[in-house]
Amino acid sequence: MESAFAVLAEPHRRAILSLLSSSERSVGELTHRLRLPQPSVSKHLKVLREGGFVASRVEAQRRVYRVNAKPLQEVDAWLAPFRRFWSRHVDALEQHLERMEGSSGKGKRRHEQP
Amino acid sequence: MESAFAVLAEPHRRAILSLLSSSERSVGELTHRLRLPQPSVSKHLKVLREGGFVASRVEAQRRVYRVNAKPLQEVDAWLAPFRRFWSRHVDALEQHLERMEGSSGKGKRRHEQP
DNA sequence: CAGGAATATTCTCATACAGGTATATACGCA
DNA sequence: TGCGTATATACCTGTATGAGAATATTCCTG
Numbered sequence: 001m002e003s004a005f006a007v008l009a010e011p012h013r014r015a016i017l018s019l020l021s022s023s024e025r026s027v028g029e030l031t032h033r034l035r036l037p038q039p040s041v042s043k044h045l046k047v048l049r050e051g052g053f054v055a056s057r058v059e060a061q062r063r064v065y066r067v068n069a070k071p072l073q074e075v076d077a078w079l080a081p082f083r084r085f086w087s088r089h090v091d092a093l094e095q096h097l098e099r100m101e102g103s104s105g106k107g108k109r110r111h112e113q114p
Numbered sequence: 115m116e117s118a119f120a121v122l123a124e125p126h127r128r129a130i131l132s133l134l135s136s137s138e139r140s141v142g143e144l145t146h147r148l149r150l151p152q153p154s155v156s157k158h159l160k161v162l163r164e165g166g167f168v169a170s171r172v173e174a175q176r177r178v179y180r181v182n183a184k185p186l187q188e189v190d191a192w193l194a195p196f197r198r199f200w201s202r203h204v205d206a207l208e209q210h211l212e213r214m215e216g217s218s219g220k221g222k223r224r225h226e227q228p
Numbered sequence: 229c230a231g232g233a234a235t236a237t238t239c240t241c242a243t244a245c246a247g248g249t250a251t252a253t254a255c256g257c258a
Numbered sequence: 259t260g261c262g263t264a265t266a267t268a269c270c271t272g273t274a275t276g277a278g279a280a281t282a283t284t285c286c287t288g
Binding site for chain 4 (some may be wrong): 233258
């Protein structure tokens, strides 16, 4: 499970993160909310843990999981170069890229559908 | 290949999108830049096309591909609830979530490592 | 129309991985 | 100490999918 995107490719893992985004939760809570067998939840949590997406704290027999931001931030960063495709605001970077695109011939025809 | 995240899980597909983010490119250009066999590039492009990440235009024998923003925008939207974990700016949504978190007991201990 | 360039498709194979079941480990409590 | 709860791990199996090689398709050019 190399990349952050590979970890997020699994729908149940995204569901776990979404649940944890609003508050910390124990494995039991997650299991109940997701209506998923407990071993399955534990295995997904392991992948999320090893990917750095979550951290856990021991509380008696419970393990309480919470979101860790770092890997999601990396995903956010990866998206940065694409934001110009949907942000109306034309900043310096976009102007630069549009110049490059324009200079490779056949004028600026952006975002039209096939 | 259900979700946008599953499409992005493949490193070569992310590389293709990154190349297309700066400018439209033909399959041949992508093949050359990525040092990947052409059938491989075509197959990845097919997945990207069916996922709505790219669109193509025919130009003689060439197919020129370009980025299509929609699915990336969905990924961006999915990230939204997590941004409060790394953005210093406390907006209305965050205040709301912090109130929810606080009301479930054990006071606001956010983002500490294990 | 033949030949060649550019791209897509098909096939086979190997492998990663998610689901399911059973079991192990850790901890609190009576 | 022994049982019950909470979570993790191990094992097995089926399947989706990426790589590689061969071939098909499309379209330009001479």
